[in-house]
Amino acid sequence: MRVRYSKEEEACLLSHHEVQAALVRWLRRSNLPLVYSEGFNQRVRIETGIPTGVGMVSLQEYVDVFLDAWSPVADRANALERTAPPGLRFLAAVDIPLTAPSLMGQPMILRYEYTWAHRADIDAEQMKARMTSFLALPMLMVERENSKSHAPKDIRKYVLTAQISTRTPLRAHVGVFFDQSGTIRMDEVIKYIFGLDAKVAPMPIITRQSVLLNMSDVFVDPMDVAAQAVPPHRPKSNHHD
Numbered sequence: 001m002r003v004r005y006s007k008e009e010e011a012c013l014l015s016h017h018e019v020q021a022a023l024v025r026w027l028r029r030s031n032l033p034l035v036y037s038e039g040f041n042q043r044v045r046i047e048t049g050i051p052t053g054v055g056m057v058s059l060q061e062y063v064d065v066f067l068d069a070w071s072p073v074a075d076r077a078n079a080l081e082r083t084a085p086p087g088l089r090f091l092a093a094v095d096i097p098l099t100a101p102s103l104m105g106q107p108m109i110l111r112y113e114y115t116w117a118h119r120a121d122i123d124a125e126q127m128k129a130r131m132t133s134f135l136a137l138p139m140l141m142v143e144r145e146n147s148k149s150h151a152p153k154d155i156r157k158y159v160l161t162a163q164i165s166t167r168t169p170l171r172a173h174v175g176v177f178f179d180q181s182g183t184i185r186m187d188e189v190i191k192y193i194f195g196l197d198a199k200v201a202p203m204p205i206i207t208r209q210s211v212l213l214n215m216s217d218v219f220v221d222p223m224d225v226a227a228q229a230v231p232p233h234r235p236k237s238n239h240h241d
Contacts, residue, residue, distance in 0.1 A: 001065045001073070003080065004091040004223055007058040011087025016051035022085055023048070023063055029083040032076055035066035049103035049211065049222075050110070050178055053186055057207040062103055062222050064096070094223050103222065107179040107214040109160065112186075114194070114204040116170040122201065124167045130195030131162045131172070140192060144185075155192065158184040162193050173209075 007019065014022065024044045027034055036042040045066040052058045073093055081090045116122060134140070134156070141152035161175035174193065176184055186206060190196050212219040 001067055001076065001093055002096045002223060003063050003065060003093050005061050005063070005084070006089045006091060007052060007056075007061050007087065008089065009087040011085075012055055012057055014087075015054055019051070019088075020046075020048060022088060026080070026083060026085055026088065027065060030076070030079040032065070032079065033067050033069040033071070035068050047102050047104070050108065050183075052208055053206075055206070056186070057205065059207060059209050060091075060211050061208075062211065064103060092223060094225055096225060101215075103213070107177065109175060109177060109212040109219050110183075110208060111173060111175045111210045112189075113165075113207045113209050114172045114174065114189075115207070116202060116204045118169050120170060120202045120204075122170055122196070124164060124170055127170075127172070127194050127196075128164050131164070131193055134193045135159070135162060142188065142192070153182070155184045155188055158182070159193065170204075172204075 007014075011019070011022070023046060027044060027046070035045045037045055047064040049062040052061070073095060077090070077093045080093060084090045137156050139154045140156040142155050143150060143152045158177045159174065160177055161173070163173055165171045165173050172194070174189055176189075187198060190198050190201075190203070211222055213222045215224070
């Protein structure tokens with residue numbers, strides 16, 4: 001079963017591991033027939049999507065939940081909606097085949113919104129010019145700090161779109177590509193796309209607005225059940241997902 005939920009309010013302050021722990025507690029409260037891993041330290045079997053950073057809002061988060069028995073999706077959805085913890089809001093649930101690729105196993109397109117306060121001292125025209133210049137680059141090699149590999153990385157290839165949507169308040173949207181090689185980081189968006197110094201410039205509220213998964217070379221809604229009917233990428237199991 002794939003679950004779509006949002007991460008807002010106090011949940012935005014949770015780390016990725018804290019969100020995972022909150023998801024497990026939520027699933028247990030819902031009394032769903034969960035599948036557990038084998039061994040001494042058994043864990044609820046879930047697979048999460050690409051995490052959002054601490055402080056970021058997300059209108060679309062996903063988790064795949066392995067179930068040990070079937071029940072109507074509507075009943076499971078009602079249970080999840082009733083038991084949702086503060087800051088995590090249930091949005092939808094759908095059954096997917098066990099053969100569906102994992103959420104992190106496919107390339108994605110993610111759309112983010114950056115919103116500054118009404119009185120933020122930022123020159124929108126200068127930012128627009130910087131965004132245009134960035135998009136015109138064939139590549140941009142960046143050596144990342146705190147990276148295991150100090151080899152420069154081309155971050156330009158991960159950026160699909162970047163545009164200012166409104167000026168009051170100042171709001172920009174950026175579409176990025178993610179695959180197994182990585183993606184652009186949010187601090188790199190601030191620095192290289194917007195041309196802002198994070199140490200002195202007012203920081204925006206960052207919201208993940210949408211996610212699309214690559215299924216058979218077509219980017220689709222992760223809840224599109226028909227798109228999940230692809231050749232097996234996981235070991236066969238008798239459990240429902």
